[in-house]
Amino acid sequence: MPDSPFSALHAPGDRAEPQPSLVPVLAAISAGGVLGALARHRMSTAWPHDPAGFPWATWTVNVSGCFLIGVLMVLITSRWPDRRLIRPFLGVGLLGGYTTFSTSVVDVQQAVAHGAPGVALLYLGATVVGALVAVWAGTELTSAVVRTR
Amino acid sequence: MTVLLVALGAAVGAPLRYLTDRAVQSRHDSVFPWGTLTVNVGGSLVLGFLVGLPAGQAVSALLGTGFCGALTTYSTFSYETLRLPRLLAVANVAVSVLAGLGAAYLGILLAAAIS
Numbered sequence: 001m002p003d004s005p006f007s008a009l010h011a012p013g014d015r016a017e018p019q020p021s022l023v024p025v026l027a028a029i030s031a032g033g034v035l036g037a038l039a040r041h042r043m044s045t046a047w048p049h050d051p052a053g054f055p056w057a058t059w060t061v062n063v064s065g066c067f068l069i070g071v072l073m074v075l076i077t078s079r080w081p082d083r084r085l086i087r088p089f090l091g092v093g094l095l096g097g098y099t100t101f102s103t104s105v106v107d108v109q110q111a112v113a114h115g116a117p118g119v120a121l122l123y124l125g126a127t128v129v130g131a132l133v134a135v136w137a138g139t140e141l142t143s144a145v146v147r148t149r
Numbered sequence: 150m151t152v153l154l155v156a157l158g159a160a161v162g163a164p165l166r167y168l169t170d171r172a173v174q175s176r177h178d179s180v181f182p183w184g185t186l187t188v189n190v191g192g193s194l195v196l197g198f199l200v201g202l203p204a205g206q207a208v209s210a211l212l213g214t215g216f217c218g219a220l221t222t223y224s225t226f227s228y229e230t231l232r233l234p235r236l237l238a239v240a241n242v243a244v245s246v247l248a249g250l251g252a253a254y255l256g257i258l259l260a261a262a263i264s
Contacts, residue, residue, distance in 0.1 A: 026164045033163020033219040034156045041155045041214050062223040069224040088167070092225070097163045101221035102192040103214075105249040106200055109257070128242055131227040139231075 028085045032093020036065075040098050052114035054123055055107040058100065063130040065099035070138020078146045151210045158215020162192075166220050181237060182229040185222065186245055192221035193249040197256025202264055 040061050047057035072091055080086050104127050111120035169191075170184030177183060196217040199209060226245060230238045 026167065029164045029167050030160045033159045036163075037155055037159030037215055037219045038152065040218060041152065041210075044214070065224045066227045069228050073228065092167050093163050095224040096166060096222040097159050097219040099223035100218040101189040101223050101226060101245070101249060102196040102217040102253075103221075104223060105193045105246075105253045106196050108250060109197065109253050110200070124246065127223070128246065131223055132231060132242075135224075135227045135231050 024085060025088045028089040029093040029096075032089040032095075033097030036094040036097030036099075040100060050114075051110045052116040052119060053111075054119055055104075055111075058103050058107055059123065059127055059130065062099045062104060062127055063134045065095045066131040066134035067138040069095050070135040070140075071142045072138075074139055074142040074146060078143075151206065154207055154210040155215040155218075158211045158213075158217075159219035160215075162216040162219030166222060180233060182226075182233075182241060185225050185229055186241070186248070189221045189226060189245055190248045190252045192217040194252035194256045195220075197253035198260045199256075200253075201257035201260025203260075 043061050044057045047060075049055045049057065069091060072087075072095065076083075076087055076091070104124075108120045108124050111117070111123060166188045169188050173184035173187050174182075196213055199213045199217070203209075204213065226241075230241050233241055
């Protein structure tokens with residue numbers, strides 16, 4: 001009865017699922033997310049910014065997190081293809097919880113509201129471009145290192 | 150205390166992002182990352198609302214820094230963008246940024262309307 005609402009109760013014992021069951025995955029994501037969010041919180045309290053100023057803490061968090069996801073995804077594919085909780089813990093959890101889209105967007109709104117539309121635009125562009133370049137750089141650098149080993 | 154509230158919010162926000170992404174991605178066949186767009190826009194709406202109230206320090210730590218911060222993601226957004234064909238990548242950035250900003254402003258307007 002694959003359509004039975006209770007079929008999930010029998011998983012994974014009587015179904016050969018290639019993925020681990022949902023509970024350890026969610027636990028890994030949650031634990032990683034907590035660590036990532038605490039690191040981001042630490043950065044933002046250590047490096048406060050004026051509402052009209054450039055939000056360096058959030059920018060640095062997002063760009064460094066993007067670099068690290070580039071590094072991580074290459075390592076997962078090339079070195080740890082069988083470790084099923086690494087991506088949930090480090091990728092979805094830690095780096096997902098560390099980086100933030102909502103704060104970056106509200107930072108832009110705040111800069112505009114405090115009379116600094118130029119800063120808002122610069123920050124918006126620098127985050128998008130910095131994040132994409134960082135993922136690319138993390139991917140390329142790690143691929144190069146992995147190839148030489 | 151603030152640290153605990155951030156941790157609590159993130160403990161819920163991060164797995165909710167994963168579950169939302171799974172649910173959204175299983176409902177369409179395109180390569181477009183609608184799941185990440187959904188959490189990022191939703192989180193921007195909630196954070197805009199909190200900033201618009203404005204929420205107190207404890208609520209901001211729990212729901213803003215913790216929950217919304219962990220619900221939304223820049224790393225997955227950027228990673229998925231780079232894996233898309235060029236035109237879709239540009240569209241993903243444009244739609245995410247514009248919808249995210251729009252959602253934040255909408256949240257602020259909603260907060261102003263009820264307070």
